[in-house]
Amino acid sequence: MRRTLVAAxxxxxxAMAGAEPPPVQRVDVVAKRxxxxxxxxxxxxxxxxxxxxxxxxxTHGFKVPDLDIxxxxxxxxxxxxxxxPDKAGRFDFLCDNFCGAGHEEMGGHFVVRD
Amino acid sequence: MIDRREFxxxxxxxxxxxxxxxxxxxxxxxxxxxxRDDFMFVQLSDAHWGYKGPANPESQNTLREAVAAVNxxxxxxxxxxxxxxxxHSTDDPVERRRRLKEFRDIIGGLSVQTIHFMPxxxxxxxxxxxxxxxxxxxxxxxxxxxxxxFIAIDNVSDPGASVxxxxxxxxxxxxxxxxxxxxxxxxxxxxxxDLVPKWDWATRDGSRVITALQSHRNVTVFYGHxxxxxxxxxxxxxxxxxxxxIFPLPAxxxxxxxxxxxxxxxxxxxxxxxxxxxxxxxxxxxxxREYPLVRT
Numbered sequence: 507m508r509r510t511l512v513a514a515x516x517x518x519x520x521a522m523a524g525a526e527p528p529p530v531q532r533v534d535v536v537a538k539r540x541x542x543x544x545x546x547x548x549x550x551x552x553x554x555x556x557x558x559x560x561x562x563x564x565t566h567g568f569k570v571p572d573l574d575i576x577x578x579x580x581x582x583x584x585x586x587x588x589x590x591p592d593k594a595g596r597f598d599f600l601c602d603n604f605c606g607a608g609h610e611e612m613g614g615h616f617v618v619r620d
Numbered sequence: 621m622i623d624r625r626e627f628x629x630x631x632x633x634x635x636x637x638x639x640x641x642x643x644x645x646x647x648x649x650x651x652x653x654x655x656r657d658d659f660m661f662v663q664l665s666d667a668h669w670g671y672k673g674p675a676n677p678e679s680q681n682t683l684r685e686a687v688a689a690v691n692x693x694x695x696x697x698x699x700x701x702x703x704x705x706x707x708h709s710t711d712d713p714v715e716r717r718r719r720l721k722e723f724r725d726i727i728g729g730l731s732v733q734t735i736h737f738m739p740x741x742x743x744x745x746x747x748x749x750x751x752x753x754x755x756x757x758x759x760x761x762x763x764x765x766x767x768x769x770f771i772a773i774d775n776v777s778d779p780g781a782s783v784x785x786x787x788x789x790x791x792x793x794x795x796x797x798x799x800x801x802x803x804x805x806x807x808x809x810x811x812x813x814d815l816v817p818k819w820d821w822a823t824r825d826g827s828r829v830i831t832a833l834q835s836h837r838n839v840t841v842f843y844g845h846x847x848x849x850x851x852x853x854x855x856x857x858x859x860x861x862x863x864x865x866i867f868p869l870p871a872x873x874x875x876x877x878x879x880x881x882x883x884x885x886x887x888x889x890x891x892x893x894x895x896x897x898x899x900x901x902x903x904x905x906x907x908x909r910e911y912p913l914v915r916t
């Protein structure tokens with residue numbers, strides 16, 4: 507599969523500082539009609555996140571309104587979404603490309619903890 | 621049709637049954653209008669023909685009940701508009717066409733056959749409007765009725781809920797031909813503004829459409845999609861969502877998800893309905909009457 511890189515927010519000042527790179531929270535996600543798996547993703551605030559999302563059966567959308575993130579998840583590819591959560595809380599995500607009769611059920615959420 | 625006295629009575633009723641959409645600075649003109657341009661139309665929305673599920677176990681009856689209810693109105697509308705989701709989505713192109721044809725056959729029972737159709741995402745997003753156009757014609761268009769310009773905007777044929785560059789250019793061209801004081805009514809399926817983005821209750825480039833519409837003074841939008849009565853303003857533009865004819869959805873951002881409200885066997889049509897819109901005088905202001913869908 508071709509890997510698509512999508513940088514929603516990439517922070518990298520570490521090379522300059524010569525500091526230990528921060529841990530990265532990597533999560534593999536599968537998008538298929540009509541669910542994201544996992545649908546709940548627990549994250550730690552302030553730690554960079556890499557989501558590798560595989561869309562199996564449709565070019566789904568991935569939208570996180572409260573984090574200002576949206577990408578198309580091209581069918582048959584892995585789409586990487588990177589960001590660093592800077593606030594704790596629950597943040598919903600959804601498929602925003604209409605994908606069929608169960609489209610309205612296709613969503614999930616992040617739980618960002620301090 | 622309503623006269624001045626009736627309009628005043630309607631606009632002073634409580635309980636949300638009637639909603640007056642008078643444009644800023646226009647109410648006085650409306651009340652003093654000649655009445656020669658008064659008319660009424662009916663908005664029906666979100667029939668989801670073909671839906672089978674627990675949110676409406678009696679889905680086979682609901683659309684027919686709506687047809688009977690509109691036919692029983694004491695005053696018949698001059699036209700009817702369906703603001704999308706005529707049918708429930710299916711992956712099967714043959715089944716999609718079958719549902720659209722069945723829908724067309726059922727609403728053939730309406731006494732008023734001047735009907736303007738729009739697609740919803742359930743009708744059009746999986747084939748970019750192909751089946752809908754075969755059976756109902758264009759997905760965006762303009763027409764004039766008694767001095768009011770009506771513009772149907774398609775924000776569903778793109779599965780990503782964009783109106784798109786081409787249609788926005790078309791809209792701007794149409795608006796350029798309309799006097800800025802002429803009342804404009806926009807029909808669309810999704811809200812053009814960000815009502816609840818996390819529930820996909822938005823149009824991706826809706827802000828560009830609203831910006832284009834702001835070139836005119838008297839613009840009112842009627843839409844569907846959210847399966848409930850809802851009223852909102854962006855600047856001087858009023859946006860009115862209609863109830864559905866299949867199942868109600870939760871109030872905006874009032875629940876963890878936008879799952880349909882549970883069906884109540886004691887009130888099988890609870891939350892379903894339609895509206896009439898009285899355009900009184902020129903420049904136009906609109907009195908909305910919300911009708912529950914009741915058993916006849």
